[in-house]
Amino acid sequence: MLRPKDVPDISDYGHPANYAPAIITPPPPRDGWTVDEQRFTNGSVLCATLENGAEGFLLSDRPFELIDRSSRYKLMAMLIKQLKQHPDRNVRVLDFGGGMNSIAMRGILKHPMFKNRVSATNIDLFGKSPDSQELATEGVDPSKLRVICGDAFEWDSTQEDSEHGGEGFDLILAWESINKISGPKVYPAIEKCAKMLAPGGEMIARDDRLAGRSGMDPWMVLPLFSFPGMYVSPLQRIANDHDVMMVPSFCEETFDGRLVLFGAGAGLLLMRKTDPEHPVVSPKDYNAAFPEIQTAVEQHERWWENVSK
Numbered sequence: 507m508l509r510p511k512d513v514p515d516i517s518d519y520g521h522p523a524n525y526a527p528a529i530i531t532p533p534p535p536r537d538g539w540t541v542d543e544q545r546f547t548n549g550s551v552l553c554a555t556l557e558n559g560a561e562g563f564l565l566s567d568r569p570f571e572l573i574d575r576s577s578r579y580k581l582m583a584m585l586i587k588q589l590k591q592h593p594d595r596n597v598r599v600l601d602f603g604g605g606m607n608s609i610a611m612r613g614i615l616k617h618p619m620f621k622n623r624v625s626a627t628n629i630d631l632f633g634k635s636p637d638s639q640e641l642a643t644e645g646v647d648p649s650k651l652r653v654i655c656g657d658a659f660e661w662d663s664t665q666e667d668s669e670h671g672g673e674g675f676d677l678i679l680a681w682e683s684i685n686k687i688s689g690p691k692v693y694p695a696i697e698k699c700a701k702m703l704a705p706g707g708e709m710i711a712r713d714d715r716l717a718g719r720s721g722m723d724p725w726m727v728l729p730l731f732s733f734p735g736m737y738v739s740p741l742q743r744i745a746n747d748h749d750v751m752m753v754p755s756f757c758e759e760t761f762d763g764r765l766v767l768f769g770a771g772a773g774l775l776l777m778r779k780t781d782p783e784h785p786v787v788s789p790k791d792y793n794a795a796f797p798e799i800q801t802a803v804e805q806h807e808r809w810w811e812n813v814s815k
């Protein structure tokens with residue numbers, strides 16, 4: 507079957523915790539797609555492929571802590587910022603291509619810092635409705651998680667939106683998903699996210715192709731090497747049309763702006779919607795997340811020590 511180009515060696519991802527949940531339970535069948543098990547030297551994972559072979563991806567389901575850790579805690583910092591921005595209501599998080607079992611969103615909903623402060627939606631082509639009993643046993647309030655099994659491009663988020671005041675999402679996570687969608691759809695995906703952000707809302711999107719496994723991808727690389735404010739035109743247009751600021755970055759960039767690269771790096775696209783109530787702040791400004799971020803980092807480091815034993 508497909509893949510040599512797009513499927514990395516699973517060992518590149520550091521730890522089987524990346525994929526374990528996807529191995530256990532296969533997704534419901536989906537017209538036009540086949541799902542196979544892919545074997546690697548240190549484990550196996552399900553892989554979805556369009557029957558015409560044009561598209562495909564691993565059905566990974568990364569935990570929140572792992573995503574956060576590989577973003578050098580930027581995801582958590584963004585969540586903390588949103589919590590402070592909205593002290594009187596739940597922060598609304600969207601996972602765009604968030605995996606079959608919504609593991610990342612479950613992780614946020616039961617995290618001691620975010621429990622009862624966040625409501626989450628996962629839109630995924632292979633998303634599975636969660637079992638309420640299972641969620642409750644896990645410590646997740648079932649009323650806080652919504653899973654939509656469908657194509658993110660066709661999804662009309664307005665109903666979802668009207669349920670929470672029509673303002674949009676405060677945080678959008680797109681981890682290894684926008685770049686898994688074939689070339690021409692990348693900009694529409696970014697535009698869709700830009701439209702769905704609430705004023706002051708932020709997006710964090712990772713594209714591992716910058717890591718050099720399958721060559722560099724222009725949608726991330728060109729903005730990185732542009733002068734500030736001069737993104738490639740599709741991104742510039744989206745920024746203008748939807749009042750968002752886009753800041754290309756790397757996962758490896760630290761809060762104080764240092765880039766600590768050992769070999770390959772992974773590209774990040776950060777986005778923030780203008781908020782008329784508040785002055786424009788770059789999504790890369792994490793000051794509002796301190797000092798809480800320190801506690802949060804310690805928690806995730808402890809998590810990592812446990813899973814990597």
Ligand SMILES: C[S@@+](CC[C@H](N)C(=O)[O-])C[C@H]1O[C@@H](n2cnc3c(N)ncnc32)[C@H](O)[C@@H]1O
Nearest residue numbers: 566567568603604605630631632657658681683
């Ligand atoms: C590599 S996985 C990443 C999953 C998760 N974000 C993670 O980091 O483990 C890519 C995900 O994007 C989803 N996806 C791909 N195209 C999609 C689309 N058009 N609409 C919704 N989800 C999509 C896939 O079903 C898959 O779960």
